[in-house]
Amino acid sequence: MDRELLIEIGCEEIPASWLPGLTAQIARHLDARLKDARLTPASAADGFSTPRRLAVRVAKLAERQTDFEELVTGPPVSAAFKPDGTPTPAASGFARKYGVEVEGLERTDTPKGTYLAYRVRQRGKTTVDVLADVMGGLLRDLTFPKQMRWDAYLEDGKGDLVFARPIRWLVLMYGGRVVPFVIRRTELAQGPNVQDVRSGSNTYGHRFLTTSGRAGRAIKIKTFEDYQSRLLENFVILDRAERESKIRRELEAHARKLGGRVSGMVAGQSALLQEVPDLVEYPSVIAGHIPVEFLQLPEEVLTTTMIHHQHYFPVVDDDGKLKTAFLAVTNMESEKPEIIARNSERVLTARLRDARFFWDEDRKATLESRIDRLGTILFHKKLGTMREKADRIAALASWIASVPLERPDLAAQAERAGRLCKADLATDMVRELTELQGTMGGIYAREEGQPEDVWKAIYFHYLPVGVEAEAAPSREQLGAAAITWAAVSLADKLDSVVGMFTAGERPTGSRDPLGLRRQAQGVVKILADLPELTGIDARLPLGPLLARAAEPFGGYGEASAPLLTFMADRLAYLLEQRGFDVRSVRAVLHAGIEQASPLDARRKLEALARMSGSRALLGVATLLKRVKNIAKGVVAPAALDVQTLTDAAEQALAADIALQAPIIRAAAARGDFREAFAAIAALEPAVTTFFDDVLVMAEDERLRLARLGLVATLRDLIMGIADISEIVTQG
Amino acid sequence: MTCAATANDTYCVTFQDLILKLSAFWASHGCLLQQPLDLEVGAGTSHPETLFRVLGPKPWRVGYVQPSRRPDDGRFGQNPNRLFKHHQYQVILKPSPDDVQQLYLESLEACGINARQHDIRFEEDNWESPTLGAWGIGWQVLLDGMEITQFTYFQQVGGMDLSPISCEITYGLERIAMFLQRVDNVFDLEWGGGVKYGEVRLQEEIEQSKYAFGQVDMPEAEFAALHRDLFDKYYGFTERLLASGLVWPALEHCLKCSHLFNILDSSGSIGVTERTAYILRVRQLAVRIARAHVEGPAQHVVVSEGL
Incomplete structure (x- = not known):
């Protein structure tokens, strides 16, 4: 009969940000472990978590493993018997190993001949007998961003059991009965206060809340249903979605009562709302007030203090303006919530009072006057101080504005914004609220009367980072500052990425402590979206930008190859994230990253996506592979040898190339890749006929060279746009 | 208003009462009561009663106050929450007992904090000291949104793996006292017997801050x-x-x-x-x-x- 399996790992508070991942892990690993143990459940495991527990349940699990059967092959029959028919030592040895007579062995036919064989049959063990191993494996399988030793080990010979936080209890129940399992404590630690953790049928409710008896006492459970409802009685909501919806409901109700709404919740993308359900077992919401005097602080300062530092939700009115109220999610249901509210107000007020002090103090000195202090803040030991970085950004931003973006009139503004963009690192506000770097500099620049494009360029210069997470500021937000912003933002990121590579700091695997991937992602993103962001239709290749950024460091040096590969990966990643086909991405980036303009690449992909149904283009693509093979190493001639090319098919192809080439090149020059690909597709009949009718590798050398020249010309024409042979599906 | 004069719903706990209560609590749980290290340190962790005792296999339990100097936090006595020198109550439990969190919560109760009326949370906060080659895993404890304690399971000290694992509980005494006395300015705390924290420490804060920021009559x-x-x-x-x-x-x-x-x-x-x-x-x-x-x-x- 199928029975229920329930596991709960009772823990001290696990970091909130790990819980979603761990919930998925525990279910996935349990499924895999059960499968390995030949215990295939009727349904997949369900994972649950609260800060103090990881739980997983399988509704129906068979009582016994499936039987095991395996045919073990022994010696070949040809070597198993002596001429007199008696078994050889090889045969009798094999039989002895399995405790049978040679006569009792089977024969099995294999491609290599007939062999003696023994059929191993093993009756499945009862599930209860296997579950301890499954549990041990499961505990070993879970991985954490940072693990801790807590003087524990398992009796599996693998030593220490590291975990997220110490495990304090363990529920392991199958069909309502406890399956014995033990986590041992090391000899050095073990004593009256440090004991083995043994599986049982007790769980624990909320630390402080209870309807009867002592809070936090043991609760006996039998089934999952029982478990979930007993937990609820004891103020633990097991299901994360239920916690989230309780939070959402109460937030909205409180905000309504305050005559506003919760900021950022309309879009449903509040990172805070994503985080709080994993911080609490029994959420409830309290409302607090902000003294009105603090509303004179910049909104960014208020919201950052509330959201990042206190996990409080700001409340806004219908126009999106902050109200003098905040909402906090607590892990309590207090009879006197006003006590918690009042204390929370005091904590927030203390922080805001600090912030106001910084706001008043910081504005007494200009950003310009802070640049010297940047000389005391290290950017990187090999790359110098923030002051030096700011100087490099200024020079690079000025060049980007005047040369690649062709707006020399904006070079001075870009230079100034670049020089000032790091100055806020020397303000007290940013030292305290580091999340506000850039933003704060922009606000201070505005306050001291810097022109709009300077302060906005500073304000937004950290953006965009990553792929989509924190999108670039919109054209609307940037207004007239868009080009200056693009120059500064590109300069900052290019300087960081190129500088760090030349200093030998390269991201590896999951390690990217300096966030270079996200910065590089920002670079390719700005370049790919340049027209939408700035109104400038400049198709800037990465090569010259990288080279210019590398100049202060004496060029790339040895970093060249890894840097270019890194940038190529970033661009490919960006394009793939936008849903373009992986093969198409390879096709448009084939020429190497230095030549690649992210904007061109994006447009080529958009054109390719629109033409994905074109049989003609696919036809050319298919033949391009052959073209590339035949013309390998052949340099296309300046002009085709038309005298020698006499065959009708080759003349037709030469004529078509002559006709389409200028169209393709002109379209590409305009950035109209739809037309370029259409013109390539128009070559399809001529190319197909050519390969049907003409033997390129002709006996006659002159003819052969002429034909190779024709094929190489075709190749270069197409490859100048994209290596569309990549888009052909194998087979 | 002094503690002696308040008629609160909870009784009033002076700064020195708090130290006495924590000392009594931890002494009753097997801690030796030690004295502060008589040197300038930034935290109780630097005290040999922590730094040395957590090394090696020998069990140890100790509690002590540690005046802790953070020159960078000096504010000339003008900031209500920041000090050149603050006071930590430091507890080391080695090995860390299974009920360590419960013990900690009981210690808060012993100081007059009713957990049923507040929101007490353990939020991830790991500790690392590059100068000591040391790190640990743990939480900051939040009381109605205010950080009152750093709670750390030491993993390494001096670059060496520790075994058994010690638990370090570091209470921020000024913060907790401000909470209990409901004052918004640290200098308004009652230290004891009607004497304010400011009377005891304000001048020292001013002078120490000047020193820390090099405002000395000297080039x-x-x-x-x-x-x-x-x-x-x-x-x-x-x-x-x-x-x-x-x-x-x-x-x-x-x-x-x-x-x-x-x-x-x-x-x-x-x-x-x-x-x-x-x-x-x-x-x-x-x-x-x-x-x-x-x-x-x-x-x-x-x-x-x-x-």
Whole structure:
């Protein structure tokens, strides 16, 4: 009969940000472990978590493993018997190993001949007998961003059991009965206060809340249903979605009562709302007030203090303006919530009072006057101080504005914004609220009367980072500052990425402590979206930008190859994230990253996506592979040898190339890749006929060279746009 | 209004009451009561009662107050929440008992905090000290949104894995006292017997902040040169102490270097590259001291059983 399996790992508070991942892990690993143990459940495991527990349940699990059967092959029959028919030592040895007579062995036919064989049959063990191993494996399988030793080990010979936080209890129940399992404590630690953790049928409710008896006492459970409802009685909501919806409901109700709404919740993308359900077992919401005097602080300062530092939700009115109220999610249901509210107000007020002090103090000195202090803040030991970085950004931003973006009139503004963009690192506000770097500099620049494009360029210069997470500021937000912003933002990121590579700091695997991937992602993103962001239709290749950024460091040096590969990966990643086909991405980036303009690449992909149904283009693509093979190493001639090319098919192809080439090149020059690909597709009949009718590798050398020249010309024409042979599906 | 004069729903806990209550609580749970380290340190962790005791296998339980200096946090007595010197109550439990969180919560109750009326949370916050080659895993404890305690399971000290694992509980005494007395300015706290925290400490804060930021009647360069010189001398002497096998005095002199470095840093006397070099030098020394302690005779001294 199928029975229920329930596991709960009772823990001290696990970091909130790990819980979603761990919930998925525990279910996935349990499924895999059960499968390995030949215990295939009727349904997949369900994972649950609260800060103090990881739980997983399988509704129906068979009582016994499936039987095991395996045919073990022994010696070949040809070597198993002596001429007199008696078994050889090889045969009798094999039989002895399995405790049978040679006569009792089977024969099995294999491609290599007939062999003696023994059929191993093993009756499945009862599930209860296997579950301890499954549990041990499961505990070993879970991985954490940072693990801790807590003087524990398992009796599996693998030593220490590291975990997220110490495990304090363990529920392991199958069909309502406890399956014995033990986590041992090391000899050095073990004593009256440090004991083995043994599986049982007790769980624990909320630390402080209870309807009867002592809070936090043991609760006996039998089934999952029982478990979930007993937990609820004891103020633990097991299901994360239920916690989230309780939070959402109460937030909205409180905000309504305050005559506003919760900021950022309309879009449903509040990172805070994503985080709080994993911080609490029994959420409830309290409302607090902000003294009105603090509303004179910049909104960014208020919201950052509330959201990042206190996990409080700001409340806004219908126009999106902050109200003098905040909402906090607590892990309590207090009879006197006003006590918690009042204390929370005091904590927030203390922080805001600090912030106001910084706001008043910081504005007494200009950003310009802070640049010297940047000389005391290290950017990187090999790359110098923030002051030096700011100087490099200024020079690079000025060049980007005047040369690649062709707006020399904006070079001075870009230079100034670049020089000032790091100055806020020397303000007290940013030292305290580091999340506000850039933003704060922009606000201070505005306050001291810097022109709009300077302060906005500073304000937004950290953006965009990553792929989509924190999108670039919109054209609307940037207004007239868009080009200056693009120059500064590109300069900052290019300087960081190129500088760090030349200093030998390269991201590896999951390690990217300096966030270079996200910065590089920002670079390719700005370049790919340049027209939408700035109104400038400049198709800037990465090569010259990288080279210019590398100049202060004496060029790339040895970093060249890894840097270019890194940038190529970033661009490919960006394009793939936008849903373009992986093969198409390879096709448009084939020429190497230095030549690649992210904007061109994006447009080529958009054109390719629109033409994905074109049989003609696919036809050319298919033949391009052959073209590339035949013309390998052949340099296309300046002009085709038309005298020698006499065959009708080759003349037709030469004529078509002559006709389409200028169209393709002109379209590409305009950035109209739809037309370029259409013109390539128009070559399809001529190319197909050519390969049907003409033997390129002709006996006659002159003819052969002429034909190779024709094929190489075709190749270069197409490859100048994209290596569309990549888009052909194998087979 | 003084504590003596308040008629609150909870009784009033002075700053010194708080220390007494925590001391009584932890003494009743097997902690030795130690005294603060009589040197300038940034945290109770630097005290040998933590730094040395968590090394090696021997069980230990101790509690003590540690005045902690953070030159960079000096605010000339003008900020209601920030101090050049604050007070930590430090508890070390080795090995960490299974019910350590419960014990901690009971200690809060013992101080007059009713957990049923507040929102007490353990939120991820790990601790790392580059200068001590040490790190641990843990939480900050939030009381209605205010950080009142740092709770750490030590994993490594002096670059060495620890076994058994110790738990360090560090209470921020001013914060907790402000919470209990419901004051918004640290200088308004009642220290004891109707005497305010400000009466005891304000002048000291003002003067120490001036010193920390180099506002001394002395040319800047001379101020810096003096502190550098002191650093080098203490550093050299620490090495001599180590070579002589005198590990405890070596730790104390290493801590002097650490404090001098903090002053050089807060007074803006050192550049950035130099700064990292200083940190590295202190770490190298601290790691050697920790190792010498583990290898030295200290581990063979038998202390009374029953801890």
